[in-house]
Amino acid sequence: MSLDLSTTRFAPSPTGRLHLGHAMSAVLSHDFARARGGRFLLRIEDIDPGRTREEFVGGIEEDLRWLGLDWDGPVVRQSERLPLYAEALERLRARDLVYPCFCTRADIARSAAAPHGPEGPLYPGTCRGLADPDLSRPHAWRLDVAKATALTGPLEWHDEHAGAIVAQPELLGDVVLARKDAPTSYHVAVTVDDAAQGVTDVIRGQDLFLSTHVHRLLQALLDLPTPSYHHHPLILDANGERLAKRHGALSLADLRAEGVDPREIVSAFRDGRAPLGFRLSGV
Template structure:
């Protein structure tokens, strides 16, 4: 089977070394197997996505020598695909509208915590159809997956990670996750699952911080009849303070490194060494 990988950044800021590492691993895995490496721009956040960052992403990858195959795909051009999938889940009775604010959820004394923070306590799950219809006409709302019946419908699931091995999917540990946001037509969970399937991605290479999300993605694959790729959740790069590199913490961007005369080949060699990859494995 031909390997297809992808790099799928959000254009909400410049790329840094952590992004370079993830793109490099996905690119190298595809090229070593004679496969395809795709570039997808996850621009579904209308309040933060910027065209200038899209241009910067492409410039950074070219500078690093990480060439991609085919046209660049943008999530903003795929909204009908997401709407159709959400409609399918609605027809199955597996999603419901939620009117709660983040502050209300955080303040709920009954909200337990899961891998990604407070778990939604199900406040809106038991609303009647009449109440839902009335409130939807006048209040902003997201759409949540009704986790218990979704898990029951899918049955036992698992997935394979190149580092962790065979993993039993436990999506219910994260509660009724959001599939379509109040401020955007789709959430990360639904969009990335649909896009990877539509693009024929066979190996998803991404940071270990997204390991927990894969439990949700495996459930959505089962519910929507989508194939399950292999996964490679790689270690995250950290700065001198031991904290993961992040845009919000001011990690030095690739554009700054490029402007400062950094050698891209030496940079990638350093990343491979930091991740414990020999040149032969890269």
């Protein structure tokens, strides 16, 4: 697909109702595409079978319409695209760039060898180089980052706010590309789908900035184009914590039930402000 047409996407996971942080990404992505006569896509990232709920899919569309946002084309669901992710993983496996991992999160947390990364303990490579792994046991597949970066050489990506960035996927260590309970991971699925859908500009929160280092590496390994990235500030609550589903952030549905005018929310984002008394990170 040609990348001449500006194309953005909003790609939430249906694991809860949308909150203001989601709304910010959706509004900015929508407006970026519309200002350039391009396309704004809606993609449902429903690859987590344990947390995905169908009622949240309908809630996502309901919330976007409440905000006055429309999207182009059919809604894409990642659960219907698993063969594409399996093909990408197989390409990496054929080049010996991934390895099976049998460790649990508890194993990693207890490991004295686990190096510390910017987001916590990194995988210490316990299963890297196992001579004869028993694939009949539950296992994930991890990317051998050192081997992969040696193959690609130095890589760069561009962020609207931070400028040219040298890719440092080692900051996140040997990330999981296919989970024990799911045939893929966020990193693979988002990279494959952005390329397949012709996404030219990825507009998302600053919390995903580090993940872009890994996505840039996967793009190089899979011969995929690299979009331009726009990582926007996060919305913070009164305690200075970023809004998150797991922290019970007030949802757009809650705000709608309280009679909040969605135009107030959208106007604030378009003016570079946080609405309703919240504030932006870095401000």
